[in-house]
Amino acid sequence: MSKFFYGIEDLFVNVLFAPYDFFRFMESWWAANSINWVFFIVGFIAMLYWMQQLKIFDSRGEEDKSISSHSYL
Template identity: 70%
Template sequence: MRAFFEGIEDLFVNGLFFPYDFFRFMENWWTSNIINWTFIVIGAIAMVYWLGQLKKYDASGEEDKSITAHSYL
């Protein structure tokens, strides 16, 4: 089992997170966190899109909102 977990460690440290080593040694905080800011912006855009889709579905009136619609109500 030890070799299995060391293999997982090697995958992440030397493989998947290798690009972060380049950003670690930069002097500018904003530049070194550009990947994190990119993920935050993508997440915010996805959240706004998802909320818009939920609002559009709610406005269409397709959902049965009566008391007997669900057995647990």
């Protein structure tokens, strides 16, 4: 069973996170954190899209706004 976990470790350390080793040794903070900034921007755009979709459903009146709670309350 330990070989299974060592295999997972090897996958993440030597394969999936290998590009981060390149960025770790850069002198510029901005260049080293460029991947993080890309993820932040993509997440922010996704949040804006999600908020726009919520507004569309709210303006159409398709959202269920009925007040309900558990029967034992």
